[in-house]
Amino acid sequence: MREDYGLTQDQIDIQMMTREFIRKELPWERIKECDEKNETPMDVVKKCAEMGLTSITLPESIGGGGMGQVTNSLVLEEIGYQDIGFATVIGACGLAYEPIALFGTQEQKEMFGKYIVDGGLAAFALTEADAGSDVSNNRTTAVLDGDEWVINGTKTFITNGGNASVYSVFAVTDPNAGTRGMSCFIVERDRAGVSIGSEEDKMGIRLSNTTEVLFDNVRIPAGHLVGKEGQGFKIAMSVFDITRPAGVGAASCGSMKSCIDKCLEYAAVRQTFGQPILTNQAIQFMIADMEIKYEAARALTYKVAGMIDNGVIDSALASAAKTFASDSAVECAIDAIQIYGGNGYSKEYPIEIILRNAKIGQLFEGTNQVQRMVIVKSLLKASGMM
Numbered sequence: 001m002r003e004d005y006g007l008t009q010d011q012i013d014i015q016m017m018t019r020e021f022i023r024k025e026l027p028w029e030r031i032k033e034c035d036e037k038n039e040t041p042m043d044v045v046k047k048c049a050e051m052g053l054t055s056i057t058l059p060e061s062i063g064g065g066g067m068g069q070v071t072n073s074l075v076l077e078e079i080g081y082q083d084i085g086f087a088t089v090i091g092a093c094g095l096a097y098e099p100i101a102l103f104g105t106q107e108q109k110e111m112f113g114k115y116i117v118d119g120g121l122a123a124f125a126l127t128e129a130d131a132g133s134d135v136s137n138n139r140t141t142a143v144l145d146g147d148e149w150v151i152n153g154t155k156t157f158i159t160n161g162g163n164a165s166v167y168s169v170f171a172v173t174d175p176n177a178g179t180r181g182m183s184c185f186i187v188e189r190d191r192a193g194v195s196i197g198s199e200e201d202k203m204g205i206r207l208s209n210t211t212e213v214l215f216d217n218v219r220i221p222a223g224h225l226v227g228k229e230g231q232g233f234k235i236a237m238s239v240f241d242i243t244r245p246a247g248v249g250a251a252s253c254g255s256m257k258s259c260i261d262k263c264l265e266y267a268a269v270r271q272t273f274g275q276p277i278l279t280n281q282a283i284q285f286m287i288a289d290m291e292i293k294y295e296a297a298r299a300l301t302y303k304v305a306g307m308i309d310n311g312v313i314d315s316a317l318a319s320a321a322k323t324f325a326s327d328s329a330v331e332c333a334i335d336a337i338q339i340y341g342g343n344g345y346s347k348e349y350p351i352e353i354i355l356r357n358a359k360i361g362q363l364f365e366g367t368n369q370v371q372r373m374v375i376v377k378s379l380l381k382a383s384g385m386m
């Protein structure tokens, strides 16, 4: 990180500590093994939790790190450097907690936060089979029965779905109210009626567990409603304003830096025609383009993270950071494979996995088409055309 990002010594210390920790605890050989098995390394998750990485943005008053989104981005960039899938596991805790951070009561913060502070994982359950980009098509319902909500429905593609102790769950409370008919709830894993459905066998981020989560007449206290009834859509979008840059954007930056470092190292050693391939301008320029994209993506990501820490929310800029960083991460990974030649295409080298992992950034937390819709809407509004 360059001087002009204005990081405090504490932030630099956390960045360096995370770097040292993750490169030691999650070396390439372990990533390869977990990738093959489609398995989350829970021993490393446990150590992350002990170090406070899963609870870094939670308030200090409830045992969290009390850090902002710049620090969170530094952590997720360092973990993303090693593996975007593992960064997704750790980042999903902050994602799941964020509805409560923004709209929850003190009691809810303590209750939900305790699961994470005590070492558990959390999950954010919004998507359904027919409600991905079109979140308003949610079919999971929550009906008030006396002083309890009764939840029914199936969520799909839920990160940490099978490993979480607690979920933030979005469900329809008024089917006639469109986006104003959805609400957000806290649901503990051990409630009767909560079960885990099928696990996704994914192309990438295979260190993260992605499952269906089923709710069959799950009863939760009325007090588990987060914010007000009907605020669910607003809550989800407010969360994404933070996690798109400070989660997806940051992890994508880490992946780009990893491509640059690996390509420099490989190209200096790999020889063709009696010379290291790094002596060719064609190779140098590809690495230079990676560096340009990396620095630009990082500048946008940390600018937005810094704005969030200063209380300024800009949805369009958040979407721009996520989109630019994740599109650039895919481009860098494709070029990295090119520089590695045939070896880049082989599972024996730690390059093809970077591409498989980077692709997710263009898809989750709203596809990059959806981000572009957010950006254009903001431009139209600003110009008075909407």
Ligand SMILES: Cc1cc2nc3c(=O)[nH]c(=O)nc-3n(C[C@H](O)[C@H](O)[C@H](O)COP(=O)(O)OP(=O)(O)OC[C@H]3O[C@@H](n4cnc5c(N)ncnc54)[C@H](O)[C@@H]3O)c2cc1C
Pocket (backbone or CB within 6 Å): 092, 123, 124, 125, 126, 127, 129, 130, 131, 132, 133, 134, 156, 157, 158, 159, 160, 202, 205, 210, 360, 363, 364, 365, 366, 367, 368, 369, 370
């Ligand atoms: C590995 C993984 C982990 C995930 N983790 C979570 C999680 O933890 N919690 C959670 O709630 N969800 C999670 N998701 C879900 C994810 O956010 C959705 O998959 C994503 O929002 C896209 O929705 P969809 O898959 O239904 O695609 P669709 O909505 O079916 O979109 C298909 C294609 O159509 C395009 N498209 C759709 N509408 C438009 C339009 N109006 N204009 C232009 N193009 C359009 C999309 O951009 C996309 O290219 C995860 C997904 C994956 C793959």
